[in-house]
Amino acid sequence: xxxxxxxxxxxxxxxxxxxxxxxxxxxxxxxxxxxxxxxxxxxxxxxxxxxxxxxxxxxxxxxxxxxxxxxxxxxxxxxxxxxxxxxxxxxxxxxxxxxxxxxxxxxxxxxxxxxxxxxxxxxxxxxxxxxxxxxxxxxxxxxxxxxxxxxxxxxxxxxxx
Amino acid sequence: xxxxxxxxxxxxxxxxxxxxxxxxxxxxxxxxxxxxxxxxxxxxxxxxxxxxxxxxxxxxxxxxxxxxxxxxxxxxxxxxxxxxxxxxxxxxxxxxxxxxxxxxxxxxxxx
Numbered sequence: 001x002x003x004x005x006x007x008x009x010x011x012x013x014x015x016x017x018x019x020x021x022x023x024x025x026x027x028x029x030x031x032x033x034x035x036x037x038x039x040x041x042x043x044x045x046x047x048x049x050x051x052x053x054x055x056x057x058x059x060x061x062x063x064x065x066x067x068x069x070x071x072x073x074x075x076x077x078x079x080x081x082x083x084x085x086x087x088x089x090x091x092x093x094x095x096x097x098x099x100x101x102x103x104x105x106x107x108x109x110x111x112x113x114x115x116x117x118x119x120x121x122x123x124x125x126x127x128x129x130x131x132x133x134x135x136x137x138x139x140x141x142x143x144x145x146x147x148x149x150x151x152x153x154x155x156x157x158x159x160x161x
Numbered sequence: 162x163x164x165x166x167x168x169x170x171x172x173x174x175x176x177x178x179x180x181x182x183x184x185x186x187x188x189x190x191x192x193x194x195x196x197x198x199x200x201x202x203x204x205x206x207x208x209x210x211x212x213x214x215x216x217x218x219x220x221x222x223x224x225x226x227x228x229x230x231x232x233x234x235x236x237x238x239x240x241x242x243x244x245x246x247x248x249x250x251x252x253x254x255x256x257x258x259x260x261x262x263x264x265x266x267x268x269x270x271x272x
Contacts, residue, residue: 002183002198008247026190029232030167034175034225043222048162061263086263088202089253096208105205105214114219125162133164141168148174155225156169157218158191159204160162160180 024133034155036116041154044119045074046144049093049100049161050085050126061086063128067139071147072122074103085126088161100161119151163189179221180204183234190232195221197237200245200253213239 006023013021034041050059052070060066061084072081078097083090093099106118123144130136148156163186166176170192178191181204186194197204197217206214217237224235258264 002196003245003247003250004184005182005247006184006188008250023185023188024164025188026167026232029190029192030170031192031231032170032173032175038222038226041225046162046165048165086258089200089250089257090202091253091257091260092203092208098211098214099203099205099208102205102214102218105211105218108211108215109218109222115222125165127162130164136164137168141165141172144165145169145172145174148169153174156166156174156176157221158162158166158169158176158178160178160182160186161202161204 018129019131021129022131036154038115039113040116042117042119042152043106043115044148044151044153044156045101045103045106045122045159046125046156047101047122047159047161048125048127049083049088049090049159051081051083051097051101051124054080054082058082059084059124059126060128061126063126065130065132066126066128067130067132067135069123069125069140069144072103072124074107074118074120074122078104085128085161087128100159102159106157116154119148119153121147121151123147163191166191175225177221177224179217183236187234192231193224193228194232194234195224195237196234197239199239199241201250203241206239 166178177193
């Protein structure tokens with residue numbers, strides 16, 4: 001049985017005196033058709049595991065309402081990447097960032113011809129607890145879309161942390 | 162992250178959302194959902210298991226072509242191999258913070 005995260009989070013927040021988390025619940029989903037063959041498509045990677053490069057502002061490991069993101073060139077050596085995210089057990093991810101930021105595997109899938117290509121820049125977020133969701137489209141989605149479009153992205157793989 | 166997937170899709174780019182919190186994914190209904198039933202923090206597979214990570218990513222990416230129903234959830238067949246529950250998460254999370262010399266966060270949101 002998968003873990004019941006909603007129930008756990010509700011109870012945890014209540015026990016800590018945090019305001020109740022207002023979950024986003026939808027009955028339907030937006031849709032953009034994927035029209036290229038996968039082996040010709042340019043794929044962008046988004047990960048919310050709090051990863052930044054050593055010359056960038058690190059994410060707050062206890063982030064609340066962090067709508068910012070970082071651009072990470074996909075050829076950045078892992079030694080230059082930091083992970084700041086205290087809301088999940090990231091010990092395995094520190095052994096191998098591909099657990100939550102699978103950029104090396106994606107580059108191999110490009111070399112193997114499984115996908116057309118990986119965009120040269122991946123996008124990372126920290127976010128944490130989001131209470132200010134109304135600002136998300138303008139502050140986060142729109143600037144991310146600019147980065148994606150500038151790189152000729154055909155589809156986006158999002159890794160939720 | 163589900164909201165960002167929705168926002169990107171609304172802006173015209175197809176997305177696939179890979180994660181390990183099935184109930185949260187089901188209610189936010191990103192356009193294409195791929196669920197890996199592993200403990201949180203290994204959403205793309207075990208550390209240094211390149212073959213498994215590659216297979217998980219291939220499965221996830223393939224849903225771009227195969228899923229035709231908006232909001233669909235695809236359950237991946239990979240097994241963690243040991244039982245894990247919310248109690249494991251709580252204990253391992255606390256262990257990690259102790260190793261880092263941190264304590265559980267004490268904060269109240271600013272008004």
